Amino acid sequence: MRLSRYFLPILKETPGEAQVVSHQLMLRAGMIRQTAAGIYAFLPLGLRVLAKIEGIVREEMDRAGAIEVLMPTIQSADLWRQSGRYEAYGPEMLRIKDRHDREMLFSPTAEELFTVIFQNGAKSYRDLPRNLYQIQWKFRDEVRPRFGLMRGREFLMKDAYSFDLDFAAAKHSYNRMFIAYMRTFARMGLDAIPMQADTGPIGGDLSHEFIVLAPTGESDVFYDEAWLAARDTSAVDADDADALEHSISGLNTDYAATDEKRDLAAEAAAGDRLKTSKGIEVGQVFYFGDKYTKAMGVTVQGSDGQPVTPLMGSYGIGVSRLLGAIIEARHDASGIVWPDAVAPFKVALINLRVDDAACLAACEGLYAELTANGVEVLYDDRDERGGPKFATADLIGLPWQLVVGPKGIANGVVELKRRATGEKTELPMADAVARLLA
Amino acid sequence: MRLSRYFLPILKETPGEAQVVSHQLMLRAGMIRQTAAGIYAFLPLGLRVLAKIEGIVREEMDRAGAIEVLMPTIQSADLWRQSGRYEAYGPEMLRIKDRHDREMLFSPTAEELFTVIFQNGAKSYRDLPRNLYQIQWKFRDEVRPRFGLMRGREFLMKDAYSFDLDFAAAKHSYNRMFIAYMRTFARMGLDAIPMQADTGPIGGDLSHEFIVLAPTGESDVFYDEAWLAARDTSAVDADDADALEHSISGLNTDYAATDEKRDLAAEAAAGDRLKTSKGIEVGQVFYFGDKYTKAMGVTVQGSDGQPVTPLMGSYGIGVSRLLGAIIEARHDASGIVWPDAVAPFKVALINLRVDDAACLAACEGLYAELTANGVEVLYDDRDERGGPKFATADLIGLPWQLVVGPKGIANGVVELKRRATGEKTELPMADAVARLLA
Incomplete structure (x- = not known):
């Protein structure tokens, strides 16, 4: 590309509106422009990076056996009433009425729709396991959008949903995504530490947030400094459930947790190696069992002819947020220092x-x-x-x-x-x- | 891909909801599912075709010198007030209020936003010509959505916007898009005939719709049957303005027009070669001069130091609609017959x-x-x-x-x-x- 024919509006001054370095650099480097509070246009240079990040996420999802689909951004409120979430979801949900006064919404997440689409296509135990994913724009009406792409309102997300017949299979699906996430972030030049995360009212310990350490992060995190040594996951065989479980257990022996899941005994054991930092969440893996399939009455026929309620997990990556996270981790006084794999x-x-x-x-x-x-x-x-x-x-x-x-x-x-x-x-x-x- | 692990919910029966063959076949072949009126989820097979079509459109836009950007789907009403279109746009615009009661909308088209983004990055005559495009989801709240993806509410569109200093340059930009469209549709195995189209209150003859002939189309079209012979545009040099103008004039000697632009004298001259059909619009190229730049006060500094108001054109392709159009043109009694370039x-x-x-x-x-x-x-x-x-x-x-x-x-x-x-x-x-x- 010849710069004389390109569209790269560099700013000489650091814009006052930007508080964090990634936001400042993205504006200065002509990558993005704000078009409304927390809503951004991607200029050519920014879009090229977004496409590179999206490409890596897609390759690792495909490699992990997930199948790509694409849901609409606008959904019917009725769908969300089936799961009981329409009233429960807070003011972050952008609620819309169409010309016929029907209640619609801009998808902030898509558990309900994936559950319905799965049921439409899967009838028997032979149709499981399945993991369906999409890379699509979401909207969350943050009360105070900030930090550029890191807490915007319209954002690009990869969301995957796994469906399994029993807990052992569901755990394997979870592990496959876990290792895929390790690989995804490593390819982008990021040290993203998986941390035990809160599972809310569902309970259990099957939720991890992948967190990039950065002083501008919004979460407080606590971790064993041993995590700062890179972990090589390239040789792990994700098809072998036992080997995969063993690998992930081995990865996770060192302590790392978000604020909600601190373990003071483990922290004491870490001693001098315990570090605290701010962190940017770039991905989350979450097992929630039959929460949606049960509420929405989804079953498949089991091998014995009896109905089985599939168990689900969901797996998110903040694709557009990663632009910010990578810049936070990779810049110097002169500007951005792109890792090769995501450079525009x-x-x-x-x-x-x-x-x-x-x-x-x-x-x-x-x-x-x-x-x-x-x-x-x-x-x-x-x-x-x-x-x-x-x-x-x-x-x-x-x-x-x-x-x-x-x-x-x-x-x-x-x-x-x-x-x-x-x-x-x-x-x-x-x-x-x-x-x-x- | 192994079918035993894929997600391909084939339907044996033709769904009653589908009136046209492309809609029927897309449902039966497990490509799409309706999730609300005129809103569809793309299942794996459908998404693969969508990605192929998108890839061809992108390649031909890049080849024509257009530069890809990406605008948000949700825009501020204020932006549309600047052009005077917010009140004028009909009930097809999906109007939204956010949590702070600000008026927003789901972009049905993006002239305003591209104009603003262009002005933000272009200051001088040296920054023109430019043609910026995106491939992004749009929403038009059709009163009666039908025919599957062909008249849906949420749809994927390629929209490009050219900016030039004078009419001759703007005409060349128009011609570049014209020839890019000929190539784009030819690569997809479609005979898409460019037809003179109505320019509305702006007037002039610089608007063409690219129409695929099909009995299920919504427009009445009139054309010289000579158009049915394929036109080879592969050797046209789009960088040479005169040669390009000459080529396009040569392509367009045969009569073809939509209902609004019929020329009865030209039809009489065509004699027995005049044919009439229904057609599906898959693209449109449109020159509208300073309509938006003037309304929104956009100028650049000319070579003489004086301000110049750039002249614009816009260029749309219905990316998701093309799935339907291609199937309408390429199927038989047993199912779909994909052209090689877009096959999943x-x-x-x-x-x-x-x-x-x-x-x-x-x-x-x-x-x-x-x-x-x-x-x-x-x-x-x-x-x-x-x-x-x-x-x-x-x-x-x-x-x-x-x-x-x-x-x-x-x-x-x-x-x-x-x-x-x-x-x-x-x-x-x-x-x-x-x-x-x-």
Whole structure:
């Protein structure tokens, strides 16, 4: 993409409306704009990151055997009356009347609809287990939206719902999502710690929140510092229920809990290793048994011919919130430092002298070659000096900067800078291309 | 994907609620389910087709130089007051009050928001031309939703908005979208005829609707039968304004118009070649000049330092409606006949005897090999007889059926059937794989 034809409205000043660094940087880097309180438009650069995050979430869900569907955003209130939640849900639910005065709502979550859709398609024990998921816009009418995408009103969420015949199978479904979440967040360059979370009136211990540590988080969290060492889950066989349970037990031996689920004895045992922090919740896995299937009268025929009420879990990831969480975890004084897997482009190609024929020819050649080989390049071909170009590249945080200037070209070299470390290397053009293709 | 683990609720009976064949077939093939009047859930098979259509639209928009963004679905009424449309828009607009009693709405279209976002990022004549687009859910509260996805209330739309400095440039932007639409619909296997359409109070002749001929369409259309011969637009150079204008003029010499724009003299001239039909509108391109930029006070600095009011066009494609339109155009008595480019899977792999070790081994081998080579396979591994398996494969309309039975396997052959023609070929397994990989 040529920057001269792109739409990247960089802000030089930090907007006063933004309190946290991720919100500030997303505004400054031309990624998002607020269009109403807690509601945002995604500009081209922001949308590219959103799509990358969405892609990773989708791949890991598919790999875990979940099947993608897509529910509408607008639902009937009647559906929510079947579960008893329509009256119970607070003012965060955006309630709507259509032209025929029917009560509708903008989905804040979708347990009811997935339960109905599941029942429509599943009749027998042979149709279980199933895990259905969607990546769709939700709306929660927060009384005080803030922190940009981290507590917005309209947000993109991945929500999955598992259906099983008995508790052992349901636990396996839960474990599959648990390990999928570990992998998902690791691929995005995040240390997201699974913490025991409150299960509310349903009880039990089968709920974990995945929390990214950040001083701007809204939750207080308590954890054993051993969690800060990365956990490699790549070799876990998620198809083998016993092996998976064993792996997850092994992962979870170190203490980590949110405020509501503190265990003072475990904290005392952790001793000096106990740390406290603020955290950003980026995902939650939750087992709730027959709460919805029972209320809504959902059964399938068991292998003995008798009706069975399926047991459910739900599994959420805050897809748009992750943009904020990743920036909170990965930035420096100059701007964003994108992990490779979610960067909007891989390379900023910087032409220091657009009026120099040799520089121009070199840049055009590099742009054509890299693009033809599938490398995502943002080519700064604007008629500007080097200073603003470097500042823009640092601010938007692409993993690599490929800098082409007249002096280097005279010597047959270009400069390659790694954004995360600041390391710069002068090297022949062909070598720079080879490194970017590797 | 193994059918035994998929979610494909096939209906044996044609549902009484569905009046048109595309709606009937989408319900029967387990692609969609209605969740409220005119509101649908996409089941896995339907979502795959939707994603294919979306992918083609995105590729052709990107190729035409449009830049993708994403606007929120919920917008502020204040924004629409700036253009004067809030009161003027009819009861199709879903009006909402949030918890603070602020007037909001579910976007039925997005001229206002794109205009504001454009102004936020574009300050000078150097920032034009630009064409920004999104693929996002819209809501129009139809008084009588019907025909499934073809006239639903919540629907997926691609909407693009171009911004230019003068009429010549705006016409070129219009032409770029025009040719992109020709290519988009051709790739989906559709004959979509561009027809002069009503421009309403704005006037002028720069509006075309792209219409798929179908007896179930809602518009009356009149056209020269010469339009039924395919037009090859693949070689048109869209960067060259004159060449592009010339190509489009050449395409449009034959008469075609919607009811509101009939030209009786042109119809008389067409003589016997004049045909009339019902049609389904799948896209529209529309030039409206400074209607919104003027009302909303949007300017950029011209090359002479004076303010210039940008001229706009808007360009819509009914992404979810296209599912219906394609099925209306491509089906037979047994079910859907997907064009290759939008098929949910390329191949139905049918095991006629899951209890036969040789059949099972052959199928597992074929499934692994095709999948590893990137071929999308729906593998019917259910414990069912051949009859229902063939009926399902015909109904869901995948382009190829690869049939594995004990008799063939004993002779080292499988059967490959082309859904569109019914042509069947017996051939060695390796040859079948080679043909599917070609």
